[in-house]
Amino acid sequence: QVQLVESGGGLVQPGGSLRLSCAISRSISSIYVMGWYRQAPGKQRELVAGLTSGGRTNYADSVKGRFTISRDNTKNTVYLQMNSLKPEDTAVYYCNAEAPRGLELYDYWGQGTQVTVSS
DSSP, X not given: OOOEEEEOOEEEOTTOOEEEEEEXXXXXXXXXXXXXXXXXXXXXXXXXXXXXXXSOEEEOTTTTTTEEEEEETTTTEEEEEEOSOOGGGOEEEXXXXXXXXXXXXXXXXXXXXXXXXXX
């Protein structure tokens, strides 16, 4: 079953904006932390933004001041607002949820959405 689904990626020019969405299945409960990660070709997957169940956020230094993570609990959706995009932001962006699954703490992952920043 698909439990996290990203959308909103695409091709944008430098300086442009995109808002990514992550739809969370109702089957996932008690989420501790939501996060957005990205992976560019030849690079390791890196944390871009995190959001705790208590509402605290943290960001990678490279995106601080430009990206914003938020969550709409009613819609069960997490967003990543990306402004002032740069070519270096080009990557596949993945939604992540840390939540209990059975007796384990499990990392759920979406399939990813491509963001390309280019003229």
